[in-house]
Amino acid sequence: MNQIKRIGRALLFLLVGGGLAGPAGATAQDSSARLTLSEAQAIVEAAQRDATSKNLRLSIAVVDGRGDLIAATRMEDARATTMDTAIGKAMGSAIFGRPSADLAADSGSPLYQDLNEAAGGRLRFFQGAVPIVRDGFTVGAVGASGASSQDDEDNVKAALTAVGL
Amino acid sequence: MFRNQQRGSVLLSGVLVVVLSAAPAASQQRGAPAAPPGPTAEQAMAALHSAQETAEELGVSLSCAVVDSRGDLIALARMDGARFYTTDVARGKARISALFGQPSGDMADFGSSPAFQSFNETLSGPLYPFQGALPIMRGDDVIGAMGCSGAASQVDEDAVRAALAVFGDSR
DSSP: OHHHHHHHHHHHHHHHHHHHOSTTSSBOOSGGGSOOHHHHHHHHHHHHHHHHHTTOOOEEEEEETTSOEEEEEEOTTOOTTHHHHHHHHHHHHHHHTSOHHHHGGGTTSHHHHHHHHHTTTOOOOSSSEEEEEETTEEEEEEEEESSOHHHHHHHHHHHHHHHTO | OHHHHHHHHHHHHHHHHHHHHHSHHHHHOOOSTTOOOOOOHHHHHHHHHHHHHHHHHHTOOOEEEEEETTOOEEEEEEOTTSOTTHHHHHHHHHHHHHHHTSOGGGGHHHHTSHHHHHHHHHTTSOOOOSSSEEEEEETTEEEEEEEEESSOHHHHHHHHHHHGGGGTOOO
């Protein structure tokens, strides 16, 4: 019974999440548009360099267009809990195709709560993650956590600029 | 009467000793609060690269995760072509390996016990008691664990073992 419920939720998640994702209204299905691990790791490393230069200690996570984790790192002295926050912000940002800061205002709505339940309660609707867009498609998102939300967001934007995305 | 009681308590303590030493927690779970410094983020990422190289040589796609001694994630990577859920499995294997200081493959029996279920619920995160993760040791201390998922579990474990040298753990 529980399993049926879970499958139902997952379906809802796919339908609603798929419908909302991406500035172009779609996530990339084309394999050439997908984010690779080496790209994801380059983004994480660029974010780490930016954080080090600003004396910040962050967790950084990159997810694909479906919100599934590709790469994550927690820097030395970043709090352990920052990791799941970084992942959760990135997941929300990828699924909605919007900066997680834009999602904060609506995060109390039943739709967002249902989506989060379908995602196993992992989504975090706080500033600090932005979508990764290629050819008009949301191919993923990168999120950071560990500093002020504004610093988190500035960090991931700087990382994307550094790698040319 | 007194002798019987004594014998009973000796028996009971014997049973207790056997039960306790059979519990996976008893052997290595030392000093969790005063945990030794864990693997650095730099080491963790180097270990992930090492596991990726092993996986590429073997023609498989893996997700691998490095956690500290408390089971908290330090670094994770999912190779292109690895299924999406392998990230959670790699992390969950590494977590149980770190928490008990044992290879996750040694925990299969524990995984089918009711105690495991309540433990899993208490920690409110998935623990996977399947082969594919090994603890990272510094001397006698468990400083973390690394787990991989995506291929046959022996291959997962082999990729981890090959990467352990990065942490100065030369088993």
